[in-house]
Amino acid sequence: MGDVVIVGGGVMGCAAAWSLSRHARVTLLEQFGPHHDRGSSHGSSRIFRLAYPDPFYVDLAVRALPLWRDLEQESGQPVLELTGAVDHGPRELIEPIAAALRDAGRPYEILHPAAAAERWPMLRFDEHVLFHPEAGRVHADRATAAFRQLAVNAGADIRHGVRVASVTAVGDARAEVVTDAGEVFTADAVVLAVGGWAPDLVARTVPGLPPLRVTQEQPVHFPATDPLSWPSFLHYRGTDASEPGAYGLGSVDGVKVGFHGVGPQVDPDRRDRTVDPAALDRVVAYAEQWVPGVDTTGAVASTCLYTITPDHDFVLDRHGPVTVLGGFSGHGFKFAPLIGRIAADLVAGRRPSERFALGTR
Numbered sequence: 001m002g003d004v005v006i007v008g009g010g011v012m013g014c015a016a017a018w019s020l021s022r023h024a025r026v027t028l029l030e031q032f033g034p035h036h037d038r039g040s041s042h043g044s045s046r047i048f049r050l051a052y053p054d055p056f057y058v059d060l061a062v063r064a065l066p067l068w069r070d071l072e073q074e075s076g077q078p079v080l081e082l083t084g085a086v087d088h089g090p091r092e093l094i095e096p097i098a099a100a101l102r103d104a105g106r107p108y109e110i111l112h113p114a115a116a117a118e119r120w121p122m123l124r125f126d127e128h129v130l131f132h133p134e135a136g137r138v139h140a141d142r143a144t145a146a147f148r149q150l151a152v153n154a155g156a157d158i159r160h161g162v163r164v165a166s167v168t169a170v171g172d173a174r175a176e177v178v179t180d181a182g183e184v185f186t187a188d189a190v191v192l193a194v195g196g197w198a199p200d201l202v203a204r205t206v207p208g209l210p211p212l213r214v215t216q217e218q219p220v221h222f223p224a225t226d227p228l229s230w231p232s233f234l235h236y237r238g239t240d241a242s243e244p245g246a247y248g249l250g251s252v253d254g255v256k257v258g259f260h261g262v263g264p265q266v267d268p269d270r271r272d273r274t275v276d277p278a279a280l281d282r283v284v285a286y287a288e289q290w291v292p293g294v295d296t297t298g299a300v301a302s303t304c305l306y307t308i309t310p311d312h313d314f315v316l317d318r319h320g321p322v323t324v325l326g327g328f329s330g331h332g333f334k335f336a337p338l339i340g341r342i343a344a345d346l347v348a349g350r351r352p353s354e355r356f357a358l359g360t361r
């Protein structure tokens with residue numbers, strides 16, 4: 001594979017570095033420091049789950065699970081803890097999830113809301129409840145650091161504080177990367193894993209990027225008793241999208257609760273990352289009603305970016321020497337080690353999945 005430059009040191013760029021550094025000389029360029037909180041990958045927790053209504057994503061999560069275990073084994077770091085997940089909401093939204101898990105041969109249970117409330121008194125439940133055990137949390141910062149460290153151990157050169165200004169293909173098998181400081185890197189392949197910065201850099205580099213909406217989301221951590229024992233949870237509120245879906249999970253920082261994809265559209269270079277008190281109040285009100293196990297007086301909000309495609313499918317494709325990993329639409333973290341493998345496959349010339357191709361949406 002020769003020389004590969006990866007732009008972006010969030011979880012996806014680091015996972016790509018982990019996979020690619022086995023076969024190529026990898027240089028990763030990241031504009032900020034190693035643990036920065038201006039993108040999408042920071043913090044202590046992300047939900048891992050197999051449960052999706054779409055069998056395509058169930059299959060991806062099933063494939064990602066052993067790769068998380070590989071990462072743990074290679075790094076010696078515990079990263080993924082399975083405490084199970086409860087999904088609840090209208091029957092017509094829960095049943096397709098059950099069907100997808102059943103068709104994939106994965107275990108799950110359907111519970112009466114009263115039985116669920118007895119089992120998990122820290123939560124209140126809507127009309128239909130599904131539990132699946134192959135779910136829980138990934139320690140986000142630890143996972144990204146483990147990918148990065150293993151890449152470095154395999155010879156990758158990871159540089160922080162380097163912002164890439166442009167990437168230019170030179171024919172089909174060579175590309176030139178120029179930094180803001182005027183440094184030039186040439187490589188056989190470039191991987192762009194720039195999260196919320198994709199609408200600028202990726203759109204300037206390859207054709208066919210779907211329209212991306214970058215939003216500032218605002219999850220809230222609450223103190224709770226024994227948060228690490230909590231199942232993660234997803235609450236589908238109504239079938240008409242009038243109420244945003246809510247999610248939550250335990251972490252070392254307490255129990256995180258948020259609404260999925262409700263934040264305002266932002267420019268990642270210009271947002272001020274200040275907490276919106278009205279949005280915080282809405283999460284607190286939700287927790288008061290549905291998450292009785294948290295202490296709502298101790299709410300702490302933070303901000304994070306979603307990069308949303310029109311259909312919420314990712315963009316994983318290659319154009320000439322440039323591979324794009326993007327549009328993770330607020331649900332990509334759980335797949336990160338698999339995305340790393342897919343990046344290496346794309347760089348090696350394998351075809352992308354049609355679902356993730358450039359120019360199809």
Ligand SMILES: Cc1cc2nc3c(=O)[nH]c(=O)nc-3n(C[C@H](O)[C@H](O)[C@H](O)COP(=O)(O)OP(=O)(O)OC[C@H]3O[C@@H](n4cnc5c(N)ncnc54)[C@H](O)[C@@H]3O)c2cc1C
Binds near residue numbers: 032039193305328331
């Ligand atoms: C609040 C919140 C909750 C979430 N919860 C879940 C969850 O429970 N489960 C789940 O699976 N997913 C979840 N996600 C989604 C998941 O976190 C993201 O899909 C994932 O982190 C995206 O990683 P990334 O590497 O694409 O982006 P980023 O982490 O943003 O990384 C991109 C990097 O590229 C760098 N960069 C950009 N432009 C340049 C440039 N020109 N030069 C150099 N560097 C550059 C940036 O500085 C950044 O570090 C959540 C996201 C948020 C915001």
